[in-house]
Amino acid sequence: MLRGVRAWRLPYGGLEPSRTYFSRLPITPSSSGQSGAEPRPVPLSYKLLDGEAARPALVFLHGLFGCKTNFNSIAKALAQQTGRRVLTVDARNHGDSPHSPDMSYEAMSQDLQDLLPKLGLVPCVLIGHSMGGKTAMLLALQRPELVERLVAVDISPVETTSSLNFPAYMAAMRAIDIPDEVSRSCARKLADKQLSSLIQDMAVRQFLLTNLVEADGRFVWRVNLDALAQHVDKLLAFPPQQESYPGPTLFLLGGNSEFVHPSHHPEIRRLFPRAQMQTVPNAGHWIHADRPQDFMAAIRGFLT
Incomplete structure (x- = not known):
């Protein structure tokens, strides 16, 4: 997800697949329905890269502060390398997808249960990072017939207790004050300066600023x-x-990350009895940004 990290902007010359389908949807309110009722799906924004329909598509789900463009370069590369269709999706309340008062994993799973069959992408290979990984895990548990195989990127099916202070990030972002009618470059500089008082890591700030x-x-x-x-x-x-x-x-883990602890392994094995774990050295929580080539190699290896 760290689009500001230099390694993320690797050139992939000549890797464009034959066709791209893109859906951009307005951000509109959406009711979550009555209490206790099944979550009402919202129409997600997505980008679909064309490929062979005979093999399961790769579906990428982003993390808490991300959006579908976080996987642009990797999606294009894997579409070319594997020949498969590749879908990147904006979760509700993210990117170009609608805003909704219901922000639960049950709701995000329901959104995908609605979208994937409509696109003819079931069963698929679900690849989810962080929040997207938990969404992917829940969908696989609820509707296993929709998921041919699953990749959870640096996350596990337990409560997240990492060193990253997500509530503090949200508070810092909500406190930003930028004057109207300033240039984009000026707005980013002002926002970065205000965020820096609470978030020292420049790479994290640059990612949030996307x-x-x-x-x-x-x-x-x-x-x-x-x-x-x-x-x-x-x-x-x-x-x-x-x-x-x-x-x-x-379960693809970052060697420098603390998101998945050994204490999580029993629950992983209980819910995912065919799970294998692989660690990417010199990668933090955002493996696909820190080590994109290793990330793609792990995906390709898992597919075969």
């Missing part, structure tokens, strides 16, 4: 911070599950 967009002469956050802040406890947790997922599963 959410800063201009709307009607003002700079706003396209990620729905209100919904994320209201449901952050749910997003750090994982819904209790009894059934296991029988398909092949890869």
